[in-house]
Every structure is written in structure tokens, then in C-alpha cells.
Amino acid sequence: MALKALDIYKLLPKKNCKECGDPTCLTFAMKLASGKGDVEKCPYLDLNAKNILGASTRPPIQLVKIGVGERRFAVGEEFVVFRHEKTFYHPPGIMFQVSDLWPAETIESVTRRVGSEHFVRVGTDLTFSGVAITNESGDPDVFAKAVGVVEATGTHIPEVLMASDPAVQEEGLKKCGNFRPLIYSATRDTYKPMCALARKFGSPLVVTAKDPQTLGEMTKLCNAEGITDLLLDLSFPSLRDYLPAATEIRQKSISRSAPELGYPIFLDTTRYQMQDTALVLGIDKYAGVIVTPALPPASSVAALTLRQNIYTDPQKPIQMNPGIYPVGTPGKDSPVLLTVNFSLTYFTVQGYLESSRVPCYMFIVDTEGLSVLTAVAAGKLNETLVRDSIKKFDLENLVSHRRLIIPGYASPLSGKIEDETGWKVQVGPRDAAELGDYLVKEWKI
Amino acid sequence: MAEKSPDMGGKIGYVLLGATKAEGGTRSVSYHPGGETDLPFTGMKAWEGSVPLVAFEICDDPGYWSPIVTSYTGDLVSDTPEWARTAEKQYGADLVRLYLTSTKRRGFDDFPSITKVMEGVLSGTGLPLVVEGSNEPAIDSEVFQRCGEAGQGERLLLGTAEAGRYRSVAAAAMAYNHSVVAQSPIDINLAKQLNILLREIGLKADHMMIDPYTGSLGYGFEYSYSVMERIRYAALKGDTDLAMPMITSATDSLSVKEVRDAGPAVRDDIAVAWEFYAALSSAVAGSSIVCVRHPKTVPLLKQAFRELWAGKMPGEA
Numbered sequence: 154m155a156l157k158a159l160d161i162y163k164l165l166p167k168k169n170c171k172e173c174g175d176p177t178c179l180t181f182a183m184k185l186a187s188g189k190g191d192v193e194k195c196p197y198l199d200l201n202a203k204n205i206l207g208a209s210t211r212p213p214i215q216l217v218k219i220g221v222g223e224r225r226f227a228v229g230e231e232f233v234v235f236r237h238e239k240t241f242y243h244p245p246g247i248m249f250q251v252s253d254l255w256p257a258e259t260i261e262s263v264t265r266r267v268g269s270e271h272f273v274r275v276g277t278d279l280t281f282s283g284v285a286i287t288n289e290s291g292d293p294d295v296f297a298k299a300v301g302v303v304e305a306t307g308t309h310i311p312e313v314l315m316a317s318d319p320a321v322q323e324e325g326l327k328k329c330g331n332f333r334p335l336i337y338s339a340t341r342d343t344y345k346p347m348c349a350l351a352r353k354f355g356s357p358l359v360v361t362a363k364d365p366q367t368l369g370e371m372t373k374l375c376n377a378e379g380i381t382d383l384l385l386d387l388s389f390p391s392l393r394d395y396l397p398a399a400t401e402i403r404q405k406s407i408s409r410s411a412p413e414l415g416y417p418i419f420l421d422t423t424r425y426q427m428q429d430t431a432l433v434l435g436i437d438k439y440a441g442v443i444v445t446p447a448l449p450p451a452s453s454v455a456a457l458t459l460r461q462n463i464y465t466d467p468q469k470p471i472q473m474n475p476g477i478y479p480v481g482t483p484g485k486d487s488p489v490l491l492t493v494n495f496s497l498t499y500f501t502v503q504g505y506l507e508s509s510r511v512p513c514y515m516f517i518v519d520t521e522g523l524s525v526l527t528a529v530a531a532g533k534l535n536e537t538l539v540r541d542s543i544k545k546f547d548l549e550n551l552v553s554h555r556r557l558i559i560p561g562y563a564s565p566l567s568g569k570i571e572d573e574t575g576w577k578v579q580v581g582p583r584d585a586a587e588l589g590d591y592l593v594k595e596w597k598i
Numbered sequence: 599m600a601e602k603s604p605d606m607g608g609k610i611g612y613v614l615l616g617a618t619k620a621e622g623g624t625r626s627v628s629y630h631p632g633g634e635t636d637l638p639f640t641g642m643k644a645w646e647g648s649v650p651l652v653a654f655e656i657c658d659d660p661g662y663w664s665p666i667v668t669s670y671t672g673d674l675v676s677d678t679p680e681w682a683r684t685a686e687k688q689y690g691a692d693l694v695r696l697y698l699t700s701t702k703r704r705g706f707d708d709f710p711s712i713t714k715v716m717e718g719v720l721s722g723t724g725l726p727l728v729v730e731g732s733n734e735p736a737i738d739s740e741v742f743q744r745c746g747e748a749g750q751g752e753r754l755l756l757g758t759a760e761a762g763r764y765r766s767v768a769a770a771a772m773a774y775n776h777s778v779v780a781q782s783p784i785d786i787n788l789a790k791q792l793n794i795l796l797r798e799i800g801l802k803a804d805h806m807m808i809d810p811y812t813g814s815l816g817y818g819f820e821y822s823y824s825v826m827e828r829i830r831y832a833a834l835k836g837d838t839d840l841a842m843p844m845i846t847s848a849t850d851s852l853s854v855k856e857v858r859d860a861g862p863a864v865r866d867d868i869a870v871a872w873e874f875y876a877a878l879s880s881a882v883a884g885s886s887i888v889c890v891r892h893p894k895t896v897p898l899l900k901q902a903f904r905e906l907w908a909g910k911m912p913g914e915a
Contacts (some may be wrong), residue, residue, distance in 0.1 A: 235831065237824040274816060393906055396882070397640040429871075430902040433878045437823075451867030454856055455815060455875045462820035463879075497818050504855040 156206070158186040164206060166197040188212040188232060213407050215416050217357045217382045219246060219283070219442070220311025221332045226282055228384075228441030229417040234400075234407055237467055243417075244464040245440045246282035247432075247456065248313050249447040250423050252289045253299035260286075260302045263447050268308030272454050275471050275496045279457040283311035285337075285444040286325065287423075293324040300328040313337050313359075313444060315421075319346035330354035335442065337361075337419070338386055344371060348378035357382035359419045359442075363389065365402050369413035384441055386419040392431055395420070399439045417441025436460050471496040472522040477546050478503070481512035485553040488513045488596045490581065490588075491539065492560055493520040493528050502585045509589030511596070514551065518542045525562045534563060536573035543574055558596075608836040610634045610647065610843055610886075611803055613777050615693070616726025617753040625752060626724030629692070629912060631807070631843040631886035636834065638884050639906050648843075649907040650881040652899045653728055653889040654691035655847065656681045658715045662699035664852035666869050667891050678715055679722030686723045689896040692912055694719065695728035695847075695889050701741055702733050709740050716748030728755040728779070728845070728889075731767065738766035746770035755779060755807060755845070761792050768801050779845055781809035784821045786828045790839045803838070807845045807887070814850040815876045822846070823883045830884030847889035848876040870894045878902055 162182040173194040175181040184190035185206065192198065192206045216230035228243045249267055251260045264284050271280045284303055288296040296316055303312060312334040314325040322336060330353075338359035339347035351358040358380055360371040368385045375383055387398050399418055405411035420440040422431035428445055429452060435443040436459050448456055465471060473494040480503065492502050494517050506513060518538055520528035528534035539557075543549065557576045559567060561583030571578050582591050612632035617623025634647030660668050660675040668675050675681055678696070685691045696719055698712060719727065727749065732741040743766075745756060757779030759767045764780070771778045780796055782788040789808055796806055810829060812822040826844060833841035851857065851872045860868045873895040877888040881903065890896060904911060 235824070235827050236820075237828050391905075393639075393908055396638075396906070400637060400640045427902060427905050429874065429898070430878065430905060433875055434882065434906075437879050437882045449867070451864050452871040452875075455868070455871040458816040458856075459819075459875045459879060462815065462823070465820050467820070467824055497813075500855075501817060504858075507855065508858065 156186060158183045161185050161206060164198075164202040165195065168197065170197070172196055188230075211415075213409055213412075213415050215381065215383065216243075217384060217417055217441070219313075219333060219335050219357060220309075222309050224280075224283070224308075224310050225333065226311060231403075231439075232407065234403055236463065240466040240468065241464050243441070244460050245420075245435060246311065246442045247460070248283045248285040248311075248442060248444045249281060250285045250287060250315075250444050251299070251303070252287050253292075253296045254289045255299075257299075257302045260299055261306055264303045264306045264308055264310065266447065267310050268306060270453075272457060274454075274458060274461060275500060276473060277461065277471075279454075279461060281448075281453075281457070282442075283313065285313035285315055285421075288314075288316035288318070288321050288325075291318075291321070293318075293321045296321050297324040297328055300325045304329050311335070313442065315444075317343065319343055319350060322347065323350055326350060326354050326356070330356065333357070335359060335384070339371065339375065341367075341371065341374075344374055345378065348375055348380045351380045351382070352378070357384065359384045359386045361386040361388050363387070365398055365405075365411075365414060368402075369411055372413045372416060383416045384419040385414065385416050386421065388424075392425045392427060392434070395431070395434055396438055399434075403439045420444070422446075432456055433459065436463055469522070473499045473517055475517050475519040475542065475546075477548065477551065478515040478517060479512075480506045480515060481510070483512040483514050485551075487511075487552065488558055488592060489516050489548065489552060489556070490514070490558045491516045491518060491563075493518065493523060493525050493534060495520065495522050495524045495528075498524055498585075502588065505585045505588045506592075509592055511589070511592040513592070516542070516546070516548065516557070525560045529563050529566065534566065536566060536569040539566075539570050540573045543576070606636065606834045608635075608834045608838070608841055610830075610833055611838075611841050613755075613804055613807055613843055614753050615728075615755055615777065617751060621753070623752040624720065624724070625726050627726070627912065628753065629726060634830075634834075634884075638830070638882055647909070648886060649903050649909065649911055650885060651692040651887045651912065652877075652896055652903070653693040653695045653845075653847075653887050654685040654689055654893070654896055655695045655697060655849075655889050655891045656685060656719075657697040657699040659700040659702070662697075662702055664891060666852050666857070666865060667893075670866055671893065679718035682719045682722040682725075685893075685896075686725050689893045690900055691725065691896050692900075693728055693887065694723050694725050695730065697730040698732065698741065698745070701731070701737060706732075706734070706737060709737075709744055712741060712744040713748045716745060720749065720752065726753065726755075728757065728887075730757045730779075735763055738763070739769075742766045742770035743773075746774035746776055749776065750774045753777065757781070758809065759792065759796060761788060761795065764792065764796060765799065768796055768799055771805060772800055777805040777807060779809050780806050780842075781811055784811050784813070784818070784825050786810075786825055786832065786840070789825075789829060790837070793839050793842065797839075803842060806842045808840070808842050809845050809847075812846040812848040812876065812880060814848040814854050815872050816856065817850060817854055819848065819876055819879070822848075823879060826880060826883035826885055843886035844884060845887040845889070846877075846880040846885040848873065848880070849889075849891075851876060852891055866892065866894065870898065874898050874902075 338361040406415040420435040616625040616628040
């Protein structure tokens with residue numbers, strides 16, 4: 154059960170020494186209660202208090218970091234079952250699988266692709282997360298060589314070493330153990346040597362079992378070996394079992410009714426026929442690390458976009474930076490279209506403007522991410538903002554005319570904007586889909 | 599299996615779609631979406647409820663349709679009954695959703711043509727139909743009346759009712775015993791309000807499906823996904839005003855920039871990927887009918903649902 158801040162406060166030294174980085178013991182207690190604090194930061198706790206607090210104040214799902222450097226990522230530390238309850242924080246790492254039986258050039262090209270490929274959406278860089286090297290040869294030297302090929306690319310992307318034999322695993326780790334690769338995986342038979350490797354190389358470890366209950370038993374065994382950076386792998390023969398089990402693990406870890414299940418989930422889609430389906434399930438529902446064959450170009454952007462969608466904070470719309478964005482190559486007499494900095498509005502409008510083939514300027518004002526309708530209703534989009542933004546972004550020197558197209562839903566503001574700015578206002582359509590037609594018919598200079 | 603939350607005692611209601619000969623119609627199959635008592639694709643009790651259905655969307659004036667679909671499909675799109683037949687026989691859809699896009703033409707008044715299109719599609723396919731009537735309030739009444747009448751006895755799903763514009767479609771549905779798509783703009787409270795409005799004018803809950811409005815992937819899909827989850831969860835917790843099955847269609851999937859601007863070599867595959875990722879995720883969030891427009895998306899979704907669903911598939915005894 155989660156403790157309340159005051160219950161936690163009673164267990165703290167109440168010295169307000171600030172050594173934990175918080176101003177008082179009470180603020181530290183509040184942080185712990187919300188699952189955001191780290192018990193270890195208090196140097197004065199006795200062991201008993203630590204034990205009580207440790208189990209109930211760590212996030213319900215353990216934070217696990219994979220890889221080092223710029224491309225490292227963290228999974229876990231989630232607090233809700235549904236994203237609408239708050240938000241999901243750590244998007245799953247999507248790892249492209251390579252086999253140690255493949256020619257070096259193939260391994261190299263997949264690795265380089267993950268290293269360099271990126272797509273920009275909503276102002277964010279979207280990338281795949283790393284590679285998973287599978288030991289299909291059964292040979293430690295072949296495996297180590299494949300890991301060596303990945304390392305030699307110098308891409309520094311996170312890795313999963315997929316070798317179930319501890320002796321083979323160790324040969325791989327010798328090549329890349331400094332870079333926090335994810336070790337796959339410990340079973341009931343191999344958990345001791347695998348935990349020893351995880352300890353030696355400071356790597357996170359996947360535990361594999363066929364049902365949540367056994368996974369829970371395994372994490373306890375690994376904890377006893379001193380390993381707490383764990384992921385849970387459900388080795389189901391059928392994809393049908395994934396959602397029920399992943400849902401159970403998520404529910405029980407969030408409610409803390411089974412803290413031993415409080416680790417991120419590992420999903421290997423290569424085990425199944427329907428890898429696209431498995432990938433969608435993993436992204437939608439609770440996976441922390443997903444291994445997939447390298448995706449074809451057609452589904453790459455769809456997969457990354459879905460991941461971005463699911464992990465967008467529902468309470469915080471993604472915002473664009475206010476400013477002037479050219480569409481095509483506009484000139485001094487090109488139209489200027491004002492809209493808000495809610496990313497969805499921006500990208501919808503931009504898409505239709507691009508397809509209209511009319512070069513123009515998008516003039517994005519700061520409505521703190523509100524859509525046109527809500528920004529008008531809340532008074533965030535008003536004549537003063539427009540006036541100040543014209544000045545700030547030097548619109549008067551950008552174009553030679555003084556005409557501004559505003560969104561249809563902002564029509565009540567047209568008179569006030571004209572009075573305040575001296576610009577002539579033209580009211581555009583309400584639906585962005587009609588912008589192309591509108592520009593062709595209504596923009597004449 | 600997952601523990602059911604103790605506060606989940608609700609059940610999604612059933613809606614009858616299509617009527618076989620025994621049920622008073624001419625369809626070769628009928629469906630009963632609804633009946634779920636747990637989160638989608640989970641559940642402890644023998645997979646209560648229904649597997650999600652795949653509807654293939656067609657229209658009677660392809661001038662208003664995505665060029666991706668029309669160029670992939672070719673001349674077939676100008677023969678609406680044949681297009682419907684192909685959706686059933688070749689693509690393997692569970693339902694056909696017909697959009698009467700001809701009514702979008704300026705000054706449309708050729709109402710007898712609607713009856714003709716309806717009769718053609720009903721004879722072209724034996725699948726249950728979803729019919730999307732006019733886009734113009736002024737002609738709603740006449741259009742929906744024609745649709746309802748032409749489909750009498752067939753248990754159509756008629757769309758679309760919106761707040762402030764639901765009377766014509768509901769009247770046609772009640773007169774000829776069809777069901778109604780109730781669409782609200784990505785908001786659980788507005789969805790509930792519309793269902794109540796429809797109930798108050800006499801439409802029964804087992805004649806309604808909720809359309810929470812689906813933004814396409816990357817263009818608001820996250821809002822739709824969460825609203826679907828909220829609606830489903832509220833219904834499972836016992837809110838009967840939201841306990842209708844959902845129908846969703848990310849209709850903009852084929853017109854977003856990423857798909858529209860794709861090169862000819864990959865355009866179809868990208869279109870299919872964008873439809874598939876959104877439709878499968880919608881089913882995971884609780885949708886009972888997912889609608890798509892690219893022929894290649896249909897078999898992928900059917901295969902996915904067959905893989906994920908432990909209960910009976912449509913048509914199985």
C-alpha cells in the first residue's frame with residue numbers, strides 16, 4: 154500500500170538538514186509519497202525505516218535505463234493504467250533485430266539505419282531506439298563477433314544482447330558491457346549466472362517466464378541476488394495472451410498489490426507471425442522494450458507516430474514555437490495566414506497549405522497551445538497579441554502588403570484586429586481543408 | 599488472467615446489425631456487436647462480447663473519394679453495387695459502409711437516385727450495411743427517409759446523428775427499425791449528452807452506436823484513443839448512457855500529408871499502414887466496428903482480430 158506524506162514524515166529524521174536536496178523533511182516526504190523521490194537520498198534513515206519506505210515509495214514501476222550517452226533511454230516509472238488518468242511518461246524503446254548468423258554488412262546496415270534515421274513530426278525528432286542482437290549460431294565467438302560489428306559502427310545506440318546461454322552472453326558483454334546493454338534473459342535455471350553478469354557489467358536484465366506469477370517469483374529471486382533493474386518477458390506461444398497478461402501486470406503494479414511485478418515489460422515480436430500487430434499492442438499497452446524485425450519504410454513512420462501519440466501528455470498539447478513559417482518560397486506579396494500554436498492546428502493547416510501550392514507565410518501566435526476556438530473563447534487570442542506578434546516577428550518588413558488572413562473561427566476579432574494593427578483583415582474558412590480553394594478565389598493582390 | 603476491477607459491473611449493450619431471412623431481411627449474415635464486460639481483448643470469463651468487425655467504406659460518387667483508393671481500385675469505383683460486392687467477396691469485409699457522396703453536389707435534388715443506389719448495393723452484397731446520408735441539413739429529411747425506406751427490414755446502421763442535427767436520421771431509423779450512428783466531437787460528455795437526446799426522442803439504446811470521432815494517426819488520434827478508453831471504461835463501471843458499442847473511422851488517414859505526399863512506389867503501403875495502426879489501436883481502445891477505405895487494410899485487420907480473439911468469429915457456430 155502507498156503511504157501518505159504524513160505517514161512517511163513520521164519515519165524521517167525531521168532535522169530539515171537539506172542534505173537530500175529538499176528544503177525540509179516534509180517536502181521530501183511529499184516527494185516520496187508521489188513516487189518521485191529516492192529514499193537513498195536521506196543519509197539519516199535507519200534500516201527499518203528504509204525497508205518500510207523502499208517498497209512503498211519507489212515508483213510503482215521501476216525506472217530502468219538502457220544504453221549510455223546521447224541515445225540512451227529509460228523505461229518504466231509509470232503511474233497510471235490509462236493515459237487519460239494522467240499521462241504515460243516513458244515511450245517504449247523499439248529495437249531492430251539482427252542475427253549473429255547474418256553477414257557483417259547486413260548487421261552493419263541495420264545498425265547504421267537505426268543510428269542515423271530520424272523523422273521530424275510536430276517539431277520532435279522520432280527515431281528507433283537500438284538493435285537487438287540474437288544468438289542464433291549458438292556459438293560464443295560468432296555472437297561476440299556480431300556484437301563487435303555493431304560496436305564498430307560507432308553509432309553508440311543501445312543494444313539488447315539476446316543469448317540465453319550465460320557463457321555466450323558473457324562473450325557478447327565483453328565487447329559492449331561498458332555501455333549498459335540489456336541482457337536477455339534470465340530463466341529459473343540461469344538466473345544466478347545471469348544476475349552475476351548483470352552485476353559485473355552493471356547492466357539491466359530481462360527475466361523470462363510463461364506467466365505473471367512466475368515472473369513475480371523470478372524478480373524476487375533476482376532482487377535477492379542484488380539485481381533490481383529488471384524487465385519482464387512473457388514468453389507466450391500465442392499473441393492472444395499478451396494483452397490480458399500485460400494488463401494484469403500493469404494493474405497489479407500500479408495498485409501495488411503485487412510489487413514484485415513492478416517492472417517494465419519486454420515484448421519480442423519476432424516470436425509471432427503477426428509482427429505489426431504485436432508492435433501495435435506493445436505500443437498501445439504497456440511495453441517498455443519492443444524487439445521487432447527492421448520495419449519497412451511504409452510502416453516506420455506510422456509506428457513512430459503511434460508511439461508519439463500514445464505518449465503525448467493529454468493535459469499538455471504539444472506546442473509550436475510562435476513565429477513566421479514559410480510554406481513554399483513566398484515573396485513580398487504572398488499571403489499571410491494567422492493561426493495558433495496548437496501543434497495539431499499548425500500541422501493540419503500546414504498540410505493543406507502545402508497541397509494548395511500557393512506560397513505563403515504561416516504566422517503563428519502564442520496561445521499557449523490552445524486551439525483557435527478555445528483561444529478565442531478564453532481571450533488568449535486577441536488583438537493585442539496579434540499587434541505585439543506582428544512587431545515581434547517583424548512582419549511589416551517581410552511583406553509589402555498589409556493584409557492578414559485570420560481563421561474562420563476568429564471572425565469576431567476581425568474589427569478589433571484591424572483597429573489595433575492597422576492591417577486589413579480577411580476572414581478565412583473555418584475548415585482548413587477549404588484553404589486551398591479560398592486562397593485561389595479570395596487572394597488577389 | 600487479469601483481475602477485473604471491483605467497480606466494473608457494467609456491460610456493453612447489444613445492437614442488431616443486418617437481418618437475415620429468418621430475421622425479416624435479405625442479408626446473408628447479421629451481427630450483434632456488444633456484450634463486453636471487460637477491457638478489450640482481455641477478460642476472465644470466456645471472452646464475453648464480440649470480436650471487432652471490419653467495415654469497408656465505399657461511396658456513390660467517387661469524385662469525393664481519396665485518389666489513392668480510386669487509382670488503386672480503378673473503374674470499379676464507378677459501379678457502386680459491384681464495388682460493394684467486391685468488398686465482400688474479394689476484400690473480405692464484414693460490413694459495407696456506403697457514403698452517399700452524390701448528395702454533396704451543389705443543389706442536389708435527384709432523390710430517386712438514392713433509392714436506386716440503395717437497392718443496387720443491397721443486391722450487390724449480402725453484408726449488413728452502414729449508410730451515411732446527406733451532408734446538407736436542408737436535404738437530410740428526404741435523404742434519410744429514402745435510405746430508411748429502401749433498407750426496410752434490413753436493420754441498417756444509419757449515420758450520422760450529431761448534436762443539433764439528429765432528428766431526421768433518428769426519425770428515419772425509428773420509422774423503419776434501423777439503428778443510428780451517434781457522433782460527437784471527441785468528448786465523453788458530449789457523447790453521453792447526444793445519447794440522452796436520442797433516447798428522449800424515442801430511439802432505444804439497442805439502436806444506437808457511439809462514434810467518438812477519430813482523428814487520424816498523428817492528427818489527433820491520441821485524443822480519440824483516450825476518449826474511446828474513457829467511454830468504454832465508464833460503461834463497464836455502469837454508466838448505461840455510454841454502454842453502446844462504438845464505431846470508429848479515421849477517415850482522414852488517406853489525406854494526411856505523410857500519406858498524400860508519399861511516392862507512388864510506397865503510397866499504397868503507407869496508406870495501409872496508417873489505416874491499420876489507427877484501426878487496430880481503436881479496437882484495442884474499445885471500438886466494435888472499425889472502418890477503412892484501402893482494400894489491402896481489410897485482410898490485415900481481419901487476420902489480427904482472428905489472432906487476438908479467443909472467442910467465436912462472425913459466422914462461426
